[in-house]
Amino acid sequence: MTDPTTAPEAERDVMEYDVVIVGAGPAGLSAAIRLKQLNAETTVCVIEKSSTIGAHILSGAVIETGPLDALLPDWRDNPPPICVAATEDEFWLLNKDGGRKLPVPPGMHNKGNVIVSLGAMCAWLAPQAEALGVEIYPGFAADETLHDEAGKVIGVRIGDMGVAKDGSHKPGYTQGIDIRAKVTVLAEGARGHLTKRLVKRFQLDAGSDPQGYSIGIKELWQVPEERVTPGKIVHSFGWPADTSTYGGSFIYHLDKGRIAIGYVSGLDYSDPQYKPWEAFQQFKHHPMVKPLLEGGEIISAGARAIVTGGYQSLPKVEMPGALLIGDTAGLLNVPKVKGTHQAIRSGMLAAEHLAANALAPEGFDAALRDSAAMVELKQVRNIKPGFKRGLWWGMLNAAWETVTGGRSPWTLKNKADWSSLHKVGEFEEPRRDYVDRTLAPRDRLAGVYFAATQHDEDQPVHLQVADTSICIDRCTVEYDNPCTRFCPAGVYEIVEDEAAGRRLQINAANCVHCKTCDIKDPYEIINWVTPEGGSGPNYQNL
Numbered sequence: 001m002t003d004p005t006t007a008p009e010a011e012r013d014v015m016e017y018d019v020v021i022v023g024a025g026p027a028g029l030s031a032a033i034r035l036k037q038l039n040a041e042t043t044v045c046v047i048e049k050s051s052t053i054g055a056h057i058l059s060g061a062v063i064e065t066g067p068l069d070a071l072l073p074d075w076r077d078n079p080p081p082i083c084v085a086a087t088e089d090e091f092w093l094l095n096k097d098g099g100r101k102l103p104v105p106p107g108m109h110n111k112g113n114v115i116v117s118l119g120a121m122c123a124w125l126a127p128q129a130e131a132l133g134v135e136i137y138p139g140f141a142a143d144e145t146l147h148d149e150a151g152k153v154i155g156v157r158i159g160d161m162g163v164a165k166d167g168s169h170k171p172g173y174t175q176g177i178d179i180r181a182k183v184t185v186l187a188e189g190a191r192g193h194l195t196k197r198l199v200k201r202f203q204l205d206a207g208s209d210p211q212g213y214s215i216g217i218k219e220l221w222q223v224p225e226e227r228v229t230p231g232k233i234v235h236s237f238g239w240p241a242d243t244s245t246y247g248g249s250f251i252y253h254l255d256k257g258r259i260a261i262g263y264v265s266g267l268d269y270s271d272p273q274y275k276p277w278e279a280f281q282q283f284k285h286h287p288m289v290k291p292l293l294e295g296g297e298i299i300s301a302g303a304r305a306i307v308t309g310g311y312q313s314l315p316k317v318e319m320p321g322a323l324l325i326g327d328t329a330g331l332l333n334v335p336k337v338k339g340t341h342q343a344i345r346s347g348m349l350a351a352e353h354l355a356a357n358a359l360a361p362e363g364f365d366a367a368l369r370d371s372a373a374m375v376e377l378k379q380v381r382n383i384k385p386g387f388k389r390g391l392w393w394g395m396l397n398a399a400w401e402t403v404t405g406g407r408s409p410w411t412l413k414n415k416a417d418w419s420s421l422h423k424v425g426e427f428e429e430p431r432r433d434y435v436d437r438t439l440a441p442r443d444r445l446a447g448v449y450f451a452a453t454q455h456d457e458d459q460p461v462h463l464q465v466a467d468t469s470i471c472i473d474r475c476t477v478e479y480d481n482p483c484t485r486f487c488p489a490g491v492y493e494i495v496e497d498e499a500a501g502r503r504l505q506i507n508a509a510n511c512v513h514c515k516t517c518d519i520k521d522p523y524e525i526i527n528w529v530t531p532e533g534g535s536g537p538n539y540q541n542l
Contacts, residue, residue: 012157014180015177015178016043017044017180017181017182019045019183019184019185020155020184021044021187022156022184022185022186022194023046023186023326024046024048024138025118025327026343027347030071033134033351034351034352035134035355036132036133038355042359043135044135045136046136048136048138048140049140049534049535049536051536052138054118054122054123058118058119058218058542059216059304059340064338065112067348070348080117082116082541083115084114084230085114085231087229089108089235091103091104091105094236094286095238096433098288099239105335106402107335117260117541119542141530141531141532143159145198147321151320154181154184155180156179157177158179161176164460165457182359183360185325187325187347189304189328190307191307191519193527196518205315207316209309209414210416211309211313212268212307213267213515213516213519215267215306215514216303216305217303218262219261219300219450220258220300221259221261221296222258223292225256227259228254230253230254236283239433240279240286243392244390246384246394249280251292258299259292263283267486267519271422272482278434282437285438298441298450299541300541300542301542302514304513304514307339308332310380310384311381312411312412312413314369314374314377315329317329318361318362325343334380335380335384335398335402336380342377345372345373346368349367353367380401381406382411385412418519418522421520451512452539453510453537453538454538456535459531460531463508465504465527470525471494471504483526488514489511491517493507513537
């Protein structure tokens with residue numbers, strides 16, 4: 001094995017393209033397809049950190065088809081493998097024992113939309129991009145951006161493979177290549193680790209509020225077919241969340257006896273004892289939900305951060321040599337519970353802008369802000385922030401914003417999610433009325449199993465904690481170590497060590513790449529970076 005601290009670094013292999021796109025989600029693949037549609041001579045490369053295309057993609061997902069119709073007009077002749085037309089909507093306010101059916105909010109009417117597995121849809125999009133000449137490389141984790149002497153982004157560096165936990169090189173060590181391009185498109189999804197660095201470097205958020213996030217936890221179930229009404233869409237709020245915690249559920253009826261079910265918790269919650277994963281499991285045991293699942297079989301499970309800051313948290317989306325699209329830019333429409341149409345729309349817009357401007361990103365920020373994507377976000381900008389004052393005020397505010405079409409003369413402010421957490425003793429934990437659970441998975445580690453997460457144990461820990469002494473000396477007292485609760489995969493543990501006493505243990509191999517720790521840590525000392533390419537969850541039809 002080679003000691004990298006003493007051996008000189010070998011010259012890296014270089015690949016050159018007109019455009020490199022980081023992330024093979026709906027935004028990145030749509031941008032790649034549209035670039036090739038506009039100019040077949042443009043060389044385009046898409047890199048993806050997951051082992052296969054779609055393996056890290058997790059969403060509800062109900063999609064508005066307008067942007068997809070514009071991108072691929074004949075897509076219905078060869079639809080994605082899971083694609084069920086929406087047939088009916090329900091919207092419920094739940095209490096512990098039952099609930100009240102409410103009128104469906106206008107943004108949640110899904111007539112004309114389709115329910116898909118977004119992971120399967122991306123796996124379906126990828127070969128269509130390749131047929132146009134796009135080169136797609138799964139298992140390529142972008143470790144850092146490349147810059148010229150003036151600071152302009154000129155591409156990305158792929159992380160080295162075969163590095164041991166201690167930094168030494170294992171027998172299979174392979175140096176990562178440099179991918180250089182005239183323009184780099186960041187389509188990493190919510191809380192992309194390269195995007196986070198670039199936002200800071202170029203001060204892209206100087207004129208916006210802090211970005212906001214939620215954590216979405218989802219499972220795919222196989223149940224007796226007679227229980228399923230294909231195309232039925234059910235959303236709820238209320239129990240198990242208390243009135244000061246933003247939370248809600250979705251149940252999407254697929255075909256072949258399959259049900260997609262999930263729960264979203266706003267990461268602006270205040271209770272240091274709150275457990276997003278447990279809230280989801282409690283929801284599954286609600287008397288209106290449990291009979292749907294009981295006797296069924298869980299097939300797949302996962303978790304992902306969702307970007308929810310909206311209009312007022314949108315950063316500048318261009319910088320020298322690069323631009324941001326999709327959830328990386330923060331385009332999800334929270335009241336609609338939809339972001340895929342915005343991702344496709346922004347990917348197409350980016351491609352059209354680049355094609356018309358000799359691949360120069362300058363002017364894309366103005367183009368995006370003048371587009372239908374921004375009109376949509378501006379109309380609903382005050383709905384999610386309104387719930388920071390509690391459930392009932394949020395509902396009243398949402399009704400006002402809906403009736404007025406978002407024409408209020410004010411814009412409510414967002415603040416960083418990590419700053420909302422109260423210290424132990426300063427917050428009275430609400431009565432949760434949780435019930436005993438019997439449905440799978442029994443605990444978070446079982447959930448990791450259903451995410452099919454795989455990491456080489458002997459690789460550098462990709463969850464970097466700047467100062468672990470804070471975890472013991474301060475966080476234990478002030479917040480009771482909330483990382484042990486907000487992580488849906490049991491990555492963080494406080495353990496007793498005979499030699500060192502209490503210490504933080506990081507079970508990095510459990511990580512499902514949801515990024516919650518990077519977002520919610522009250523000291524901002526956790527930094528999520530990409531592990532070795534191909535590591536992480538392997539979601540099946542999520």
